[in-house]
Amino acid sequence: MNLTHSKLGFGINRSRAGIIVVVALLAILFIIGIAVSDRFGTSRNLLNIYEQSTGLALVSLGQTLAVLTGGIDLSVGSVISLVSMLTSGLISGDQSMVIPVVIGVLALGLAIGAINGGVIIVMGVHPLIVTLGTGAIIQGIALLYGLGPIGKVPKGFDYFAYGRLPGGISFGATFTMLLFLLSAFLLARTKAGRYIYATGDDPHAATLMGLPTTRIIMLVYMLTGFCSALTGVYLVSRFGVGQPYTGANYTLASITPVVVGGTMLAGGRGGVIGTLLGVYLVSLLNNLLNFLGVSTHLQLVAQGLVIIAAVSVYVEKRRIA
Amino acid sequence: MAVAKAEDGLNRSAARKSFGMGEIVKRYGIYLFLVLAILVTTAISPAFVSGSNITNMLMQLAPLAVVVIGQTFVILVRGLDLSVASVMATAAVIATSFSGQDGAALTVLFASIAMGAATGLANGLLVTKRNVSPFLATLATMIVLQGFRFAATQGAPSGNVPPIFRLLGSGKFYGVPYNLMVMLVMAAIFAVLLHKAAFGRRVFITGGNPVTARLVGISADRVIIACYMICGGLAALAGLLLSGFVGVVDNFVGRGFELDSIVAAVMGGVALSGGRGTIPGALAGAAILVVLSNAVVMIGMPVQLQIIVKGVVIIVAASLYVRTAR
Known part of the structure; x- marks a missing residue:
């Protein structure tokens, strides 16, 4: 019995709670x-909200996995920036480079x-500090590669962001939803999936039970990356060019849908569907505030x-740093 | 006999602990590293230790160090404050919101510190009464403050910082920066509060083990809330110093200070798990950040390397502490 829970009376502490609230x-x-x-x-406005959720949804999917194991990834913004620079910089308008560069990035x-996961496991340092450090390093590398927008992409590369399926439904947003x-x-259905929850719920117990916790942590940070x-x-598909700070706001922004969707920062509880709904909530809220004429500042x-x-x-269930 | 043997073993392990490499690294590593960084940089670029460069570094150190003192209190009680940079910028905006004359200086000072302490109170209440993780609670107050600030300034703050803050932020008294003096006074007050006063012992007990704290009759919640309020107040003060140093106020005065202050404290041996750390150590951590950033430029490396060096140092320093703690 959770004492805190009963004392506070109106606390919600069930696995589906996040989804219900959102x-x-x-x-x-x-x-x-x-x-x-x-x-x-x-339908036009709703499809618009749907389309605009894509970027936040993609990054929040990875963040959810890291948070489920009780960790966090603060390097996501820098990775986004570096990848955007490399994508447009290396493709540089050349159609034949698109596939190899995308696979490469x-x-x-x-x-x-893998580096994040490896450092977390080998050094035993809190993921917050590790990814803060690697995030700084990756941001520095992005800035060494270029101090401003760099490269360009061929026509058609914008399909990911602006492509439409029959009925005017966004391709990118639908692709992302299917990924979720x-x-x-x-x-829910694989061993690795259950192990992620077990590792986040109690890493020590999970290790004692013989679960491959180090491999799980490795896997999760690789997926986040x-x-x-x-x-x-x-x-890059959306803006047509990579920029050194294009991902900066996503680091903290990616946490919001995760926690609003009911995934606990302490790990072990929540799930990706809650996060997806959390992303839609953020997207809907911004759109609504625009309709209400609320200044972007008050948004x-x-x-x-x-x-x-x-x-x-x-x-x-417990506090973490 | 067995008892004597066990005691002997205990004594020996205690002796080994206090003189072992691990213990030396843990206690003095940060200071050794600071000295080493200064020596190496000086060897490569003698201009590093010129009077003007040292003054320059000390003036950069002061606002960061003031924030780090507050951050240390929060981390000691197992917390983390991401709202400090937002508090700093808000204090800077408050500084320009009055007449811009010295007559308004006291009003600005009290209004800023009250705003910082109120933010800390909100953080502390969310963390203790609603059991929100410090990361989220302070992230939320950071965003809310930022929004209010943007709305109040319509995106572009204008007006002047009272001249006395310009003097405190960038002036010197016989070559000694005023902001350094303010920082040293704050460091002395809060080091005594933490390391010599009863409140400090409550902070360490609460951070070390909240259950023990409750058992010995400490109101852990009150101690934690007080720590967040100290952090908010000091961040506001640092914001005023920084606005006086930079001279121009925008909505992002203090950007990056939230992470830098956490990094400095962690490098200085303040454990994120709470209950361990010192003010002098945290200040040394802040000094290392400033020295390394300056060294990158003095040695003639590209400025972008500053951030890379910072990242490497964070990870290495944090892993060293984990090693020695085992």
């Missing part, structure tokens, strides 16, 4: 939106993740308050 918030915002403006509920994302569904399936790299490629306040509201409802 769905409720989404519904409330949606109703407000329809009441406020006729154009809010149009995705492999780089995996490799950076696949991840949710793998987390991969998702960040994919986000970098997406941003920040609203986002901060949503984080506070959401995390105050959940009860963390």
Whole structure:
């Protein structure tokens, strides 16, 4: 019995709680939106919200996995920036370079993740500090590669960001949603997925039970690196060029949907579907505030308050740094 | 007999502990590293120890060190404060919001510190009463403060910092920067509070083991809230010093200080797991950050290497402490 839980009375501490809370918030915002403006509920606007969620969704998917193991990855923003620079810089407008470069940068994302995971395991340092350090190093490398926007990509590269499926549905957002569904399936149905939860719930117990915790941590950070790299490629597709600080805001932004979606920073609880809904919530909230004519400045306040509201409802099973 | 043997073993392991390499690295490693960094840089570039460069580094150190003192209190109680940079920028904006004359200086000072302490109170309440992780609680207050600041300034702060803050932030008294003096006074006050006063012992007990703290009758929640308020207040003060140093106020005065202050404290031996660390150690950590950033430029390496060196040092320093703690 969780003492804190019963004492506080209204704390929610069940695995599905995140999804329930986010769905409720989404519904409330949606109703407000329809009441406020006729154009809010149009399919055009909703498809727009859907499309704009892609970048945040991609990076948050990886972040969720790191957080599920009780860790965190603060290098995602730098990886996004470096990958975006390399993608447009190396392709440099050459159609034939697109496939090798994209494969190369995705492999780089995996490799950076392997370094993060390796340092966390071998050095025994908290992931927060390790990824803060590697994040600084990677940002420095991105700046050494170029101090401003660099390279260009051929026509058609923007399909990832702006491509449409039949019915005007965004290709990138749908691809991302399928990636989330696949991840949710793998987390629930594979051994590795269950081990991720076990490692996050109690790493010591998981090791004693003979679970391959070091390999799980390695795997998780590699996947986080991969998702960040994919986000970098997406941003090049969207903006047409790589920039040295293009990912900077994503580091902390990627945490919001994760925690709003009910994944506990202490690890072991939550899931990717909650995160996806958390991303839609952020996207919907920004769109709604635009309709309400709220200045972009106060939109920040609203986002901060949503984080506070959401995390105050959940009860963390224990505090972490 | 067996007892004597066991005691002997205990004594010996204690003796080994206090004189072993691990213990030396743990206690004095940071100072040795600071001296080493200074010596190596001087050997490569003698201009590093010129009077003007030293003054320059000390003036850069002062605002960071003030933040680091506060960050140390928070980390000691197993916390983390990401809102310090936002508090600094907000204090800087407050500094320009009044007449810009010295008459407004006291108002600015009190308003800023009150704002910082209030932010700390919000952080502390979220962490203790709602059990929100410090990372998230302070991330949220950081964003909220940033939004309010943007809304209040419409994105572009204007107005003047009262001249007395310009003097405190960038002036010198017989070659000694005023901001360094402010920093030293703060360091002395808070080092005494932490290492000599009853409050400090409560901080260490709370951070070392909150359950023990409760058992010996310490209100852990109150100690934790106090630490966040100290951190917020000091961050506000640092924001005023920095605005006086830079001279121009924008919405991002203090950007990067949240991470730098955490890094400096961790390098200085303040354990993220709480309950271990000292103010002098944390200040040495801050000094190393400033020395290394300066050294990169003095040695003639590309400026981008500053951030890479910083990253390497964080990881190496943190892993050294993990090793010696085992």
